[in-house]
Amino acid sequence: MLTLSHLAVDHGKARALWDLSLHVGRGEKIGLLGANGAGKSTAMGAVIGLYQVAAGTVTFDGVLQVQPTTAQTVASGIALVPEGRRLFPGMTVLENLQMGAFAATDRADAEPLEQVLKLFPILRQKARQAAGELSGGQQQMVAIGRALMSSPRLLLLDEPFIGVAPMLVEEILAALRQIAVDGVTMLLVEQNTHRALGFVDRAYVVENGRTVLEGGSEELFADPAFAAKFLGLE
Numbered sequence: 001m002l003t004l005s006h007l008a009v010d011h012g013k014a015r016a017l018w019d020l021s022l023h024v025g026r027g028e029k030i031g032l033l034g035a036n037g038a039g040k041s042t043a044m045g046a047v048i049g050l051y052q053v054a055a056g057t058v059t060f061d062g063v064l065q066v067q068p069t070t071a072q073t074v075a076s077g078i079a080l081v082p083e084g085r086r087l088f089p090g091m092t093v094l095e096n097l098q099m100g101a102f103a104a105t106d107r108a109d110a111e112p113l114e115q116v117l118k119l120f121p122i123l124r125q126k127a128r129q130a131a132g133e134l135s136g137g138q139q140q141m142v143a144i145g146r147a148l149m150s151s152p153r154l155l156l157l158d159e160p161f162i163g164v165a166p167m168l169v170e171e172i173l174a175a176l177r178q179i180a181v182d183g184v185t186m187l188l189v190e191q192n193t194h195r196a197l198g199f200v201d202r203a204y205v206v207e208n209g210r211t212v213l214e215g216g217s218e219e220l221f222a223d224p225a226f227a228a229k230f231l232g233l234e
């Protein structure tokens with residue numbers, strides 16, 4: 001479904017991604033792991049057209065992506081839950097959710113909103129409240145819900161558990177599992193290795209802008225190189 005091939009991306013004069021390759025097959029849950037500054041968010045930004053590709057390619061459904069606009073990204077079926085949530089804190093929960101449907105082609109469709117409110121029932125109670133008044137975990141539910149409003153086929157999640165209380169982490173993970181069962185493919189950026197590998201089917205490890213390891217969750221756990229890099233850190 002999504003393939004990044006030898007991707008390089010620059011931020012101004014500084015190269016952030018040097019050689020990142022990964023593949024996300026239809027229906028898969030894939031992890032993207034790596035330390036602060038490794039280039040995980042940059043990779044997601046390149047997929048959604050936020051950053052220009054300096055070398056290599058991004059293809060989605062076999063179609064080469066050349067810095068798509070937001071409307072093109074949404075129309076092709078990709079939605080991003082950005083790092084730090086990026087809600088509009090002064091707007092209501094409902095208004096924030098509706099922002100996610102703004103660029104979608106089928107604007108009249110009320111179904112995604114019902115699905116989101118079923119997935120996160122607390123958001124129904126909080127619908128008229130300012131998003132900024134919600135807890136971190138509830139705000140993350142709004143951010144995920146907003147992304148789902150365009151009925152994406154591929155959901156990109158950039159560190160969705162930062163600032164989320166443990167109980168809500170479990171609730172959000174359960175919701176993400178349900179979303180996957182409903183047919184949405186996922187690419188998850190996550191710093192908590194145990195949590196990530198407990199959720200995804202396979203993962204890639206990025207270091208200094210390069211993919212350095214990849215494998216199934218159990219395979220990575222058993223890999224001494226992986227253990228040396230990550231498992232001691234938590």
Ligand SMILES: Nc1ncnc2c1ncn2[C@@H]1O[C@H](COP(=O)(O)OP(=O)(O)OP(=O)(O)O)[C@@H](O)[C@H]1O
Pocket residue numbers: 011012014015016034035036037038039040041042043083191
């Ligand atoms: N907008 C930007 N302008 C300049 N440099 C940037 C910009 N965004 C990221 N960088 C740099 O690019 C590199 C990769 O950053 P990126 O945010 O992709 O890493 P990350 O893996 O998502 O890290 P984190 O886990 O902290 O979110 C870092 O060296 C970072 O400082």
Ligand SMILES: [Mg+2]
Pocket residue numbers: 040041042083158
């Ligand atoms: Mg990041």
